[in-house]
Amino acid sequence: MKHIRNFCIIAHIDHGKSTLADRLLEYTATISQRESQAQLLDNMDLERERGITIKSHAIQMNFKIDGQEYNFNLIDTPGHVDFSYEVSRSIAACEGALLIVDASQGIQAQTISNLYLALEHDLEIIPILNKMDLPGAMPEEVKDQIIDLIGCNREDIIPASGKTGMGIPEILQAIVDRVPAPVGDPEAPLQALIFDSVFNSFRGIIAYYKVVNGEIKKGDKVKFINTGKEYLADEVGILKLDMSPRNSVKTGDVGYIISGIKEAREVKVGDTITNVARPSLDSIQGFEEVKPMVFAGIYPVDTDEFEELREAMHKLQLNDASIVFEPESSAALGFGFRCGFLGMLHMEIIQERLEREFDMTVITTVPNVSYIAHSTKGEEIFVNNPSDLPDPSKLDSVEEPFIKANIITKADFVGPVMSLCIQKRGTIINQSYLTSDRVELVFEMPMGEIVFDFYDKLKTISKGYASFDYHQVGYRKSDLVRLDMLINDEPVDALSSLIHRSNAYDFGKKICEKLRELIPRQQFEIKIQASIGAKVIARETLSALRKDVTAKCYGGDISRKRKLLEKQKKGKKRMRQVGNVEIPQSAFMAVLKLD
Numbered sequence: 001m002k003h004i005r006n007f008c009i010i011a012h013i014d015h016g017k018s019t020l021a022d023r024l025l026e027y028t029a030t031i032s033q034r035e036s037q038a039q040l041l042d043n044m045d046l047e048r049e050r051g052i053t054i055k056s057h058a059i060q061m062n063f064k065i066d067g068q069e070y071n072f073n074l075i076d077t078p079g080h081v082d083f084s085y086e087v088s089r090s091i092a093a094c095e096g097a098l099l100i101v102d103a104s105q106g107i108q109a110q111t112i113s114n115l116y117l118a119l120e121h122d123l124e125i126i127p128i129l130n131k132m133d134l135p136g137a138m139p140e141e142v143k144d145q146i147i148d149l150i151g152c153n154r155e156d157i158i159p160a161s162g163k164t165g166m167g168i169p170e171i172l173q174a175i176v177d178r179v180p181a182p183v184g185d186p187e188a189p190l191q192a193l194i195f196d197s198v199f200n201s202f203r204g205i206i207a208y209y210k211v212v213n214g215e216i217k218k219g220d221k222v223k224f225i226n227t228g229k230e231y232l233a234d235e236v237g238i239l240k241l242d243m244s245p246r247n248s249v250k251t252g253d254v255g256y257i258i259s260g261i262k263e264a265r266e267v268k269v270g271d272t273i274t275n276v277a278r279p280s281l282d283s284i285q286g287f288e289e290v291k292p293m294v295f296a297g298i299y300p301v302d303t304d305e306f307e308e309l310r311e312a313m314h315k316l317q318l319n320d321a322s323i324v325f326e327p328e329s330s331a332a333l334g335f336g337f338r339c340g341f342l343g344m345l346h347m348e349i350i351q352e353r354l355e356r357e358f359d360m361t362v363i364t365t366v367p368n369v370s371y372i373a374h375s376t377k378g379e380e381i382f383v384n385n386p387s388d389l390p391d392p393s394k395l396d397s398v399e400e401p402f403i404k405a406n407i408i409t410k411a412d413f414v415g416p417v418m419s420l421c422i423q424k425r426g427t428i429i430n431q432s433y434l435t436s437d438r439v440e441l442v443f444e445m446p447m448g449e450i451v452f453d454f455y456d457k458l459k460t461i462s463k464g465y466a467s468f469d470y471h472q473v474g475y476r477k478s479d480l481v482r483l484d485m486l487i488n489d490e491p492v493d494a495l496s497s498l499i500h501r502s503n504a505y506d507f508g509k510k511i512c513e514k515l516r517e518l519i520p521r522q523q524f525e526i527k528i529q530a531s532i533g534a535k536v537i538a539r540e541t542l543s544a545l546r547k548d549v550t551a552k553c554y555g556g557d558i559s560r561k562r563k564l565l566e567k568q569k570k571g572k573k574r575m576r577q578v579g580n581v582e583i584p585q586s587a588f589m590a591v592l593k594l595d
Contacts (some may be wrong), residue, residue, distance in 0.1 A: 001181055001184070001250070005095070006179075007095070007126075008076075008093075009076050009077060011100035015079065016100060018039040028061040028062065031241055046349060057076045059076075059239055059241065060254065073254040079114075082345045082346040082349075084113065086322070089269060091123060095181070096175065097118040103131050103137035103138060104134045104137050106138070111149075124179050129142060158170050181252065182252030183252075184251040185213045186214065188280070190214035191211075191213040191284055192272065193212055193270070193284045194273065196319075204259070204261045207261075209273055211250065217247065222257070225273075225283040226270075226271040236248065238255045264314035264317065291342075294341045294367045295341075297494070298365075299337075300363075301363055303334035313337060313339075320350070323350060330387060336362075336363075344453065365495075367451045369401055371400050371401075373395060400447065402474065402475070404471055407440070408441075408467045416461040425449055426445030427443065427444050427445070448499075455468060478500065482533075483497050484530070487529075487583070508531075512538045516542055519542060523544060
């Protein structure tokens with residue numbers, strides 16, 4: 001055990017985590033020249049296209065230092081704030097973390113929030129100054145920032161470059177010297193913490209775990225404590241570039257287990273595996289609950305595919321534990337799911353993964369929250385979908401959920417952050433300075449205002465420095481109306497939303513303009529309207545594509561042309577009565593990005 005080192009790599013977006021991981025893998029000869037490619041651990045197509053890490057990836061390296069063989073278990077984590085849940089899970093499986101800071105950009109928001117995550121779990125932090133080969137590198141200034149942030153010595157900071165491979169031997173030496181070996185009792189009953197899982201269509205569900213106490217052997221009967229289910233460990237092993245089977249995985253090591261589990265619901269991330277013969281009675285403290293930031297409905301385009309969508313969602317949840325969903329139904333779209341995401345990018349990625357990995361074409365509705373409506377007869381109705389809201393004539397009042405938001409930001413951005421919150425109907429409760437440069441702002445605001453794009457805007461105006469946390473404080477009365485979108489007098493269920501009366505006109509006008517750009521033109525005129533009840537508050541018209549029917553008339557009386565135009569006009573009118581307008585998926589997504 002004393003020759004095992006478990007560590008993860010944390011940093012802000014684009015500070016060079018995956019590139020540095022590549023150099024470590026090459027230097028320890030874990031991968032051969034033939035296997036190597038840039039950002040080797042990002043094995044999803046989406047990650048390669050966008051150049052971001054979406055999933056954490058675990059891999060084991062063996063390396064000799066001072067004549068002693070060490071096992072390094074490395075986890076490469078995402079940098080984007082929407083995938084911070086991945087980072088928190090990786091941190092739970094490690095004893096140390098490499099904190100990477102870009103020498104040309106300095107410390108940024110996610111550097112700080114990921115660092116605090118690591119410090120909460122008492123990890124040993126090794127600061128690394130990456131991208132030293134860039135002409136714009138400012139090593140001395142950035143070292144000062146790192147010392148201010150974590151209070152280390154100047155000589156503890158390792159200068160490195162993921163591109164040229166500078167500093168890699170020093171990093172490996174520092175991991176051996178500074179990161180503590182895992183603590184655990186090899187003789188105790190088995191306890192292993194599941195921190196990730198993947199679905200394999202041939203072998204069932206493969207769970208990744210870190211053994212905290214005891215050891216797990218091939219052929220053992222194991223039990224998952226939270227679900228209470230028992231399985232046979234068909235194959236156990238460690239994670240190299242591919243999975244490599246072993247007879248047993250010992251205390252402190254990170255490995256995988258294949259036990260032929262078919263049901264996605266039976267594996268929970270944060271669960272504890274124990275042995276049936278010598279069970280451990282208590283489970284390891286897992287992870288904190290996920291806090292969804294954006295809620296939206298996901299519906300299959302073809303209603304018969306609901307069960308397939310359910311399967312796909314469960315398989316996705318295995319691979320991405322931060323997605324929360326429950327079934328719901330809608331008048332126009334049939335059965336689907338109401339999902340909670342950690343942010344807009346997360347929602348976009350989930351939608352793309354459903355389309356690529358499971359061949360599901362889905363419709364995403366406008367994000368929203370749950371409301372309580374009081375009817376004139378004194379009934380209370382829970383409204384999850386704008387279409388459930390009673391008719392305005394039968395409606396007495398609507399209550400919406402409020403939250404208490406804590407925003408920590410740099411002092412320079414207090415003004416813009418405040419004006420953003422006030423624009424979102426927030427009221428400021430408290431403002432306090434944590435240090436001379438960091439301010440905590442406490443607001444109360446409606447939950448419905450933050451599910452849209454609040455988080456993304458907050459990141460933009462604070463240049464990525466603001467961190468945001470919230471908890472609910474109950475329901476309050478509000479002047480809310482249901483805004484319906486009509487296309488050729490037909491309401492489009494997926495685009496209707498509950499909105500504060502003061503914002504309804506602007507919002508309706510913006511959606512109409514946006515839809516006018518995105519809906520393809522047809523042979524007939526299309527009218528796009530936003531309405532509250534029977535009152536239309538905004539309208540745009542998409543003119544018809546017209547064939548030039550008078551082209552064949554040259555010369556002759558004007559009445560010949562007029563006759564053809566009148567005939568065309570009648571045809572268009574008839575066409576509009578029977579014509580259907582297909583709304584492209586991009587239109588549903590665009591409503592979310594109105595500004």
